[in-house]
Amino acid sequence: MAKTTPATRSLAHAGIAFDVHVYVYDPGAERIGMQAAEALGEDPKRVLKTLMARVDGKPVCVILPSDREIAMKKLAAAFGGKSAEMMASADAERLTGYHVGGISPFGQRRPVPAAIEVMALGEPYVFINGGQRGLQIRLDPRAAAQLLGAVSAPLVA
Structure with missing residues (x-):
């Protein structure tokens, strides 16, 4: 598995400190983010998932x-x-x-507006997909939000 992706290049170029973590990706997992948290031995609240959606028809991350x-x-x-x-x-x-299963908010082909769950910003570190299935990036959630220019808001049900 390559540990250099558009996501890791984006973070390195921006001078953001991060660590790369590899785990065995299970393509049959019902909930990919939960499977990543379990494989990494981390609390699920620290392993963030990246979803792509549309707000009023416009793409958002x-x-x-x-x-x-x-x-x-x-x-x-x-x-x-x-x-x-x-x-x-x-x-x-x-x-x-x-x-x-490998979508990262960093280094996307076409960057779109991003939002991060406000609870995540209270964590000392988080894991976010590194742009490849089975590849997670450990970093400061505030640095991630700043790089993305992300809105922080309560987003969970």
């Missing part, structure tokens, strides 16, 4: 703890929109340049 579900009304409100919906997997892959 959403980052939240792997053990939580997104509240669409809260997501729409975070971007000042009226409605939100999940993006189809094929559209997310085409937009980001990553495969589902």
